[in-house]
Amino acid sequence: xxxxxxxxxxxxxxxxxxxxxxxxxxxxxxxxxxxxxxxxxxxxxxxxxxxxxxxxxxxxxxxxxxxxxxxxxxxxxxxxxxxxxxxxxxxxxxxxxxxxxxxxxxxxxxxxxxxxxxxxxxxxxxxxxxxxxxxxxxxxxxxxxxxxxxxxxxxxxxxxxxxxxxxxxxxxxxxxxxxxxxxxxxxxxxxxxxxxxxxxxxxxxxxxxxxxxxxxxxxxxxxxxxxxxxxxxxxxxxxxxxxxxxxxxxxxxxxxxxxxxxxxxxxxxxxxxxxxxxxxxxxxxxxxxxxxxxxxxxxxxxxxxxxxxxxxxxxxxxxxxxxxxxxxxxxxxxxxxxxxxxxxxxxxxxxxxxxxxxxxxxxxxxxxxxxxxxxxxxxxxxxxxxxxxxxxxxxxxxxxxxxxxxxxxxxxxxxxxxxxxxxxxxxxxxxxxxxxxxxxxxxxxxxxxxxxxxxxxxxxxxxxxxxxxxxxxxxxxxxxxxxxxxxxxxxxxxxxxxxxxxxxxxxxxxxxxxxxxxxxxxxxxxxxxxxxxxxxxxxxxxxxxxxxxxxxxxxxxxxxxxxxxxxxxxxxxxxxxxxxxxxxxxxxxxxx
Numbered sequence: 210x211x212x213x214x215x216x217x218x219x220x221x222x223x224x225x226x227x228x229x230x231x232x233x234x235x236x237x238x239x240x241x242x243x244x245x246x247x248x249x250x251x252x253x254x255x256x257x258x259x260x261x262x263x264x265x266x267x268x269x270x271x272x273x274x275x276x277x278x279x280x281x282x283x284x285x286x287x288x289x290x291x292x293x294x295x296x297x298x299x300x301x302x303x304x305x306x307x308x309x310x311x312x313x314x315x316x317x318x319x320x321x322x323x324x325x326x327x328x329x330x331x332x333x334x335x336x337x338x339x340x341x342x343x344x345x346x347x348x349x350x351x352x353x354x355x356x357x358x359x360x361x362x363x364x365x366x367x368x369x370x371x372x373x374x375x376x377x378x379x380x381x382x383x384x385x386x387x388x389x390x391x392x393x394x395x396x397x398x399x400x401x402x403x404x405x406x407x408x409x410x411x412x413x414x415x416x417x418x419x420x421x422x423x424x425x426x427x428x429x430x431x432x433x434x435x436x437x438x439x440x441x442x443x444x445x446x447x448x449x450x451x452x453x454x455x456x457x458x459x460x461x462x463x464x465x466x467x468x469x470x471x472x473x474x475x476x477x478x479x480x481x482x483x484x485x486x487x488x489x490x491x492x493x494x495x496x497x498x499x500x501x502x503x504x505x506x507x508x509x510x511x512x513x514x515x516x517x518x519x520x521x522x523x524x525x526x527x528x529x530x531x532x533x534x535x536x537x538x539x540x541x542x543x544x545x546x547x548x549x550x551x552x553x554x555x556x557x558x559x560x561x562x563x564x565x566x567x568x569x570x571x572x573x574x575x576x577x578x579x580x581x582x583x584x585x586x587x588x589x590x591x592x593x594x595x596x597x598x599x600x601x602x603x604x605x606x607x608x609x610x611x612x613x614x615x616x617x618x619x620x621x622x623x624x625x626x627x628x629x630x631x632x633x634x635x636x637x638x639x640x641x642x643x644x645x646x647x648x649x650x651x652x653x654x655x656x657x658x659x660x661x662x663x664x665x666x667x668x669x670x671x672x673x674x675x676x677x678x679x680x681x682x683x684x685x686x687x688x689x690x691x692x693x694x695x696x697x698x699x700x701x702x703x704x705x706x707x708x709x710x711x712x713x714x715x716x717x718x719x720x721x722x723x724x725x726x727x728x729x730x731x732x733x734x735x736x737x738x739x740x741x742x743x744x745x746x747x748x749x750x751x752x753x754x755x756x757x758x759x760x761x762x763x764x765x766x767x768x769x770x771x772x773x774x775x776x777x778x779x780x781x782x783x784x785x786x787x788x789x790x791x792x793x794x795x796x797x798x799x800x801x
Contacts (some may be wrong), residue, residue, distance in 0.1 A: 219247040219265040222254040227261065239265060267334045269319040269380065318381045322346070323361060325373045328522045329567045330364045332379050338362055341421065343382045348372040352379075353386050353524070356568045363568045365524035367402065388532045390539035391415030395483070398500055398514040401529040406516060407500070418539060420531040424590035431596045433630075436661045436770075437548065437605050440476030440718020441469060443648045443711045446670040446728060447677075448633055451661025452546050452603040453594025457625055459610045459617065460635030465646050466609045468715050469633065470550040471499065473607065475508050476718040477548060483540050484512040485549040487533035489526050490556030493518040506716065526560035534591050537604045541593075544600035549592070553609035554585060558621045575620045582624050589628050617652070631655040645712060650677045663721060665772035669728040673707070676732075680704025699737070706736045709744045721770065722763040723752055729777055730784040738797060739788075747791060754787050755780070 219239055221227065227235070232249055239247040247265060254262070260273035320334030330352060338344065342354045344364055350372050356363025366373065388403040391414045398407035405412050433451035450456045458466045474484045488496045496516050503509040513536055517529035530551050537547040551557070558581055565578040573579045585608075592606035608629065610622050615637060617626070626632055631654045640647035659667055683701060687693060693701075710731050713719070719727070727748055730736060739747050756763050762776055791797070 217243075217245060217247050217265075219249055219263060221249055221251045222257060222262040222264070223251070223260070224253065224255055224257050226251055226253070235261075235263060239263075264319070267318045267320060267336045320344075320362065320379050322373060322375055322377050322379055324375060325366075325370055327567050328366050328370055328524055329564070330366055330370070330373055330379070332362050332364060333360065335362045335379070335381060338381050339385075341385050343384050343386050344379050345382055346373050347378045353528070355564065356570075365527070365564055365568075366522070367524055367528075385419045385421070386528060387417050387419045388535050389414030389416070390418050390536050394513050394536060395511065396509050396513075398496075398516055401515060401517045401521075401525045401532045403532065416539060418535040420528055420535050421587070422535070422538065422591070424587070425593045425595060425599070429596055429599050430593045431601075433594050433657050433661055435594070435603070436663055436666075437473075437482070437546075438476055438480075438663075438721065439469070439473040440720070441472055441646060442713055442719055442724050442727065443646055444469070444633060445662075445666060445724055447650065447674045448631065448648075448653050448655040449658065449662035449666070450605065450607075450655065451594075451657045452605050453592065454631070454655075454657050454661065455589050455592050455606040455608065455629040456655060457608055457610060457629040457632035458635070459612060459622060459626075459632050460640075460647070461612050461615055461637045464635040464637055464640045465715075466611070466635055467499075467552055469635075469646055470552060470607055470609065471502065472716060472718050473548065474503065474512060474550070475506050475716060477511065478506075478508050480546075482511065482546045482548050483537075484508070485515065485533050485537050485547065486512065487515045487517075487530050487549065487551050489517050489529050489551065489553060490519050490560065491552070493520060502716070523560040523563045526557065527564055530554070530557055530588055534588060534604075538591065541595065541602035541604045542600060544602045546602065547604040549604060549606050551588075551606065551608040553611055554625060555611045555621050558584065577620060581621070582628075585625055586628050589625075630657055643712070644708060645715075648711075650674060651681065663770040665721065665725050665766050665770055666728075668772045668777065669725040669732070671728075671732045673728065673732060677704065677707055680707065703734060703737055705741055706739065706744060707731055709741045710736060710748065712745070720767060722756075722766040725766055725772055726752060726755055726763075726780055726784075729780045733781050733784070735781070735784045735788055738792070740797070743795070750791065751784060751787055755783055759783065 221235060236247060236249055239249070243265065257273050262273055263270040318335060318337055320332040323331045323333050335344065338354055340354055340357055344352050344354060346352065350366060350368035352364040352366045354362055355365050364379070389412070391412070393412045393414065397405055397409060397412060399412070400406050403414070433453045435452040437450045437452045437454070439445055439450060444450065458469055460466050470486070474486065477484055486499070488499070496514070496518060500509065500514055503512055515529055515533040515536070517526045533549060533551070537549045540547050558577065561581065561584055562577050566572060566576070570578045589606055589608060592604045594603040595601055608625060610625055612619065612622055617623070617634065634649045634652040635647045636649040637647070639649065680701065680703070683697065684704070687697070687701065710727060730751060736744060736747065759779070762779065766772060766776070
């Protein structure tokens with residue numbers, strides 16, 4: 210039995226019923242657009258004072274006054290942020306957009322909200338929407354598509370879910386999530402959408418970048434060979450970080466992870482390195498205190514803080530590190546060096562897990578979704594040292610991850626360890642014993658190593674790491690023995706002195722020449738007989754003594770990054786001379 214073919218229905222909304230000629234024009238438009246017959250159904254809508262709104266399937270054509278002006282505004286805003294470099298001036302582009310607006314017919318694909326709750330909206334009708342696309346709800350709230358099913362679309366909301374109602378309309382924007390970028394962001398605190406939240410003036414953007422973009426390819430990169438000095442003696446001497454590297458900072462809660470990151474920011478003052486600090490899931494008060502500390506130290510001028518506090522929705526915490534990376538890529542592509550800190554990615558993974566479970570994705574290990582590795586790999590792979598052909602810029606990443614009970618074999622820590630180029634492991638036992646920064650020499654590593662270390666530092670540190678490893682092993686062994694020979698006792702004292710030397714006050718980064726002087730003096734056993742409690746004062750007086758009398762050497766080490774043999778010999782000679790004076794003044798008897 211043959212079935213009777215019926216024309217597809219299209220709905221025309223207006224306050225005044227169209228005449229027959231108008232209806233005929235609409236039917237001809239539908240026939241030409243979709244190549245099939247449509248049955249036009251007129252629906253009175255008193256909310257439309259003038260014009261028409263035509264809905265065919267999931268496509269909506271808005272000929273109302275408000276709709277047409279909204280389309281014009283969107284077209285002009287896209288011209289303003291794209292700024293194509295093809296020789297055309299901005300006035301010509303605006304005129305072209307106006308001509309397209311006057312003569313063009315713009316289809317806006319619309320859907321209907323089926324449900325909303327817990328920061329998630331589910332909609333039907335967005336048949337051609339893409340994963341990661343931004344959609345706009347009729348109340349002005351935006352969202353991002355994160356789940357595609359045959360009969361519905363899952364959307365995470367970037368605003369108050371109370372403003373999104375079941376049955377309300379949602380339309381495509383055909384744009385991926387992005388953030389405004391530019392020089393105006395330096396010194397500011399912004400949210401994950403690029404909006405200033407520090408009470409300052411609005412920020413004028415120079416460009417607009419998608420928050421997710423492909424990582425640079427192998428051809429677009431070059432070797433990591435330029436040091437990113439942290440000013441922290443333990444790290445610069447044994448676990449050097451290079452520009453373009455990804456070095457993980459990992460440890461339990463309250464072991465000084467953020468302190469290392471902030472000290473690294475402070476050490477970039479007057480170096481030209483732009484620092485971006487992304488706060489994920491932290492208390493707003495802690496973020497405000499951090500910003501205050503940066504301002505007091507004069508470091509905020511070269512820094513951008515992207516805040517996604519614990520009070521923010523999981524969707525905002527999810528996009529925050531990608532938004533910060535887009536800001537960094539803007540400067541990196543201009544040939545500048547960028548340092549970006551993600552504090553911390555364990556909270557980022559928890560936010561993504563919450564979104565995934567709300568979107569009804571199947572959980573895997575520790576209830577995380579199966580793509581949690583891809584979550585962080587596509588983020589951290591964007592850090593690189595670009596080739597000279599690409600401008601030679603770099604972006605160095607210091608992701609922070611929190612462990613539970615020092616368990617580095619947990620799911621998220623092992624994922625990120627496998628992505629990064631090394632890790633700085635902070636141990637609770639060392640921290641609470643007063644060893645700060647509490648870096649575990651045995652578990653920490655930099656896979657770039659000496660390739661990104663100054664020659665002066667290489668020559669000065671010698672076998673420092675090996676000596677510390679031997680001391681830690683000997684310290685454990687001697688706990689079971691009371692009778693120690695003189696050689697063992699002296700090695701223990703030497704190791705204790707090294708550990709005390711590596712203690713460094715927070716917000717007190719050392720310059721290169723200061724690190725070199727201290728390491729040369731320590732590895733030559735010049736601090737051997739100094740009581741442990743006097744080492745902090747001794748090192749300050751030693752540095753002051755050499756800096757005042759031999760300024761040219763200090764300046765040469767800082768500028769060239771090299772330590773000549775005669776320079777090392779001079780430091781040893783001067784340090785011994787100072788030691789004799791110090792021992793006489795403080796009544797210290799040498800054991801040599």
